[in-house]
Amino acid sequence: MHSSLTLHRHPLCADIIKEFQKCHTDHPLGKFLGKCTVLKAKLDWCFCQEV
DSSP: OOSOOOGGGOGGGHHHHHHHHHHHHHOTTGGGTTTTHHHHHHHHHHHHHHO
16 A cells, blocks of 8 residues: 555545545455455556656
8 A cells, every 4th residue: 555645645636545545444355355456556547647
């Protein structure tokens, strides 16, 4: 997981951050089995766009 997923630091990615955090909360084991991988890829892409 990313070290700092604070919404105020990444306003452009806030919706994806919320979805990603919800996925981890809703799927405590699934997060280790790839359940949240698509959201992680979207989050990585979004962070690259912020630069």
